Amino acid sequence: MLMDNALAVEPDELRERMEGTVVAPHDPTWDEVRAAWNLAVDQRPALVAIPQSAADVVAIVAFARARGLRVAPQGTGHNASAIASLDRTVLVKTSALRDVEIEPAARRARVGAGVLWAEVTGPASEHGLAPLAGSSPDVGVVGYTLGGGLSWLSRRHGLAANSVLAIELVTADGRLVRCDRDTEPELFWALRGGGGSFGVVTAIEFVLYPAPQVYAGAMLWPWEQATDVLKRYVEWCRTAPDAISTSARLLQVPPLPDIPEGLRGRQFVAIDGAYLGDPEAGAAVLAPLRALEPEIDMFAPIPAAALSHIHMDPEQPVPGHGDGMVLGELTPAAIETLVAVAGPGSRSPLLAVELRQLGGAIGVPPAEHGALAKIGGAFALFAVGMAMTPDMGAAVEAHVGRVIEAMDPWDAGRRYLNFTERQADASAFFPEGTLRRLQAVKRAVDPGDVFCSNHPVPVAD
Numbered sequence: 001m002l003m004d005n006a007l008a009v010e011p012d013e014l015r016e017r018m019e020g021t022v023v024a025p026h027d028p029t030w031d032e033v034r035a036a037w038n039l040a041v042d043q044r045p046a047l048v049a050i051p052q053s054a055a056d057v058v059a060i061v062a063f064a065r066a067r068g069l070r071v072a073p074q075g076t077g078h079n080a081s082a083i084a085s086l087d088r089t090v091l092v093k094t095s096a097l098r099d100v101e102i103e104p105a106a107r108r109a110r111v112g113a114g115v116l117w118a119e120v121t122g123p124a125s126e127h128g129l130a131p132l133a134g135s136s137p138d139v140g141v142v143g144y145t146l147g148g149g150l151s152w153l154s155r156r157h158g159l160a161a162n163s164v165l166a167i168e169l170v171t172a173d174g175r176l177v178r179c180d181r182d183t184e185p186e187l188f189w190a191l192r193g194g195g196g197s198f199g200v201v202t203a204i205e206f207v208l209y210p211a212p213q214v215y216a217g218a219m220l221w222p223w224e225q226a227t228d229v230l231k232r233y234v235e236w237c238r239t240a241p242d243a244i245s246t247s248a249r250l251l252q253v254p255p256l257p258d259i260p261e262g263l264r265g266r267q268f269v270a271i272d273g274a275y276l277g278d279p280e281a282g283a284a285v286l287a288p289l290r291a292l293e294p295e296i297d298m299f300a301p302i303p304a305a306a307l308s309h310i311h312m313d314p315e316q317p318v319p320g321h322g323d324g325m326v327l328g329e330l331t332p333a334a335i336e337t338l339v340a341v342a343g344p345g346s347r348s349p350l351l352a353v354e355l356r357q358l359g360g361a362i363g364v365p366p367a368e369h370g371a372l373a374k375i376g377g378a379f380a381l382f383a384v385g386m387a388m389t390p391d392m393g394a395a396v397e398a399h400v401g402r403v404i405e406a407m408d409p410w411d412a413g414r415r416y417l418n419f420t421e422r423q424a425d426a427s428a429f430f431p432e433g434t435l436r437r438l439q440a441v442k443r444a445v446d447p448g449d450v451f452c453s454n455h456p457v458p459v460a461d
């Protein structure tokens with residue numbers, strides 16, 4: 001018996017046209033295949049298609065269009081919680097598109113749409129190079145980059161989206177298009193920060209930056225010191241050079257057996273980050289924070305590939321709820337408010353409330369850029385907690401809301417797409433002129449709104 005959201009036609013028609021896999025609701029692997037990285041999200045599309053090639057993606061788009069279905073591209077499902085609905089939608093999981101090519105001499109990489117950051121940072125690091133990867137090794141390169149891309153290298157080199165050289169995608173009319181500055185420049189502009197509304201990306205090419213020496217790690221203090229440490233940290237941020245990118249967190253480490261004993265089940269205020277340069281210079285930059293005598297100090301010279309682990313992000317699927325905002329400034333009153341809602345005495349169920357340091361090249365539009373030219377403001381906040389049970393999930397969701405509400409007086413007025421895990425209007429992400437330009441591109445390449453993205457650019461107002 002077919003489920004509500006199942007197709008009136010058999011998926012065999014698509015199977016016959018593809019090298020990759022198609023999984024339907026009555027198939028035995030359905031529950032495994034439809035799962036997102038965020039296990040708290042219950043994804044129920046009409047079909048899941050796992051292409052092996054760009055030609056497979058062309059076949060999927062043609063199949064879907066012929067039946068009036070939508071197409072939702074997904075790399076990992078890190079940001080699956082924001083997707084409004086997968087009704088009558090083919091979920092295209094790009095996990096089999098895994099080619100990685102590194103060209104050290106040209107300092108560029110070309111990767112398939114299913115590649116995870118760790119698959120690039122490792123090989124690039126062998127050549128003393130680094131991409132503008134995020135904090136987590138298993139976030140997808142494409143989803144992250146289409147949404148902007150805040151890296152440990154971003155205060156020096158800007159957002160990942162603005163270091164993209166070319167993107168290949170299948171558009172709604174079934175064309176495999178390669179776009180760059182000269183070919184389809186408007187589409188290329190829209191894809192760089194405008195999200196996944198314009199097609200199914202099959203491959204992406206981007207710049208690798210020299211990173212022969214990296215001084216990186218984390219410092220942790222008992223969270224009773226949170227207010228003092230955060231106040232000193234915010235002061236330090238005002239004059240920190242662009243060569244360093246950091247984050248500060250109120251962190252409640254879960255009591256899990258595989259976590260080292262000194263950290264397990266404890267609560268900290270933590271500052272982590274990376275300095276691009278020699279260790280002596282990095283240590284000098286960090287000296288004012290070290291003067292606060294952290295209980296644990298893990299800053300050290302590391303290979304660039306190890307940057308993917310300093311933040312201790314979960315490296316496998318987990319259930320969770322999170323959401324973010326951008327803070328224009330963090331005054332002493334803002335810090336006191338944050339600590340009151342998420343620090344000692346708050347009864348917060350959250351794993352972490354993070355303040356990602358902005359400024360430097362993140363806040364300055366480069367000469368040539370995509371739809372997300374910059375992120376203004378002083379810090380990107382992200383609040384997140386684990387949702388191992390529905391009750392825990394409800395408590396976390398409510399508390400994430402409390403944190404965002406409490407920090408509202410310092411809201412910079414613009415959201416960052418990648419740190420937004422709840423549904424939000426497109427006008428929250430982009431200034432009016434940028435949104436109109438994105439909508440014009442959407443109307444040109446996908447007037448029928450075939451593509452379903454986590455944060456959609458609407459065809460019409």
Ligand SMILES: Cc1cc2nc3c(=O)[nH]c(=O)nc-3n(C[C@H](O)[C@H](O)[C@H](O)COP(=O)(O)OP(=O)(O)OC[C@H]3O[C@@H](n4cnc5c(N)ncnc54)[C@H](O)[C@@H]3O)c2cc1C
Nearest residue numbers: 073075076077078079134135140143144150196201453454
């Ligand atoms: C633990 C963790 C750490 C993170 N760290 C950072 C960080 O350091 N910096 C940062 O900027 N962000 C960070 N993020 C946010 C992350 O960048 C977003 O969740 C991003 O959307 C993840 O991309 P994905 O492809 O892995 O996820 P997905 O959920 O698969 O993709 C998100 C969206 O991207 C689009 N998309 C994905 N693949 C394609 C494709 N092939 N074609 C077209 N559209 C596509 C779709 O619209 C999709 O809904 C983090 C998130 C988590 C959970």
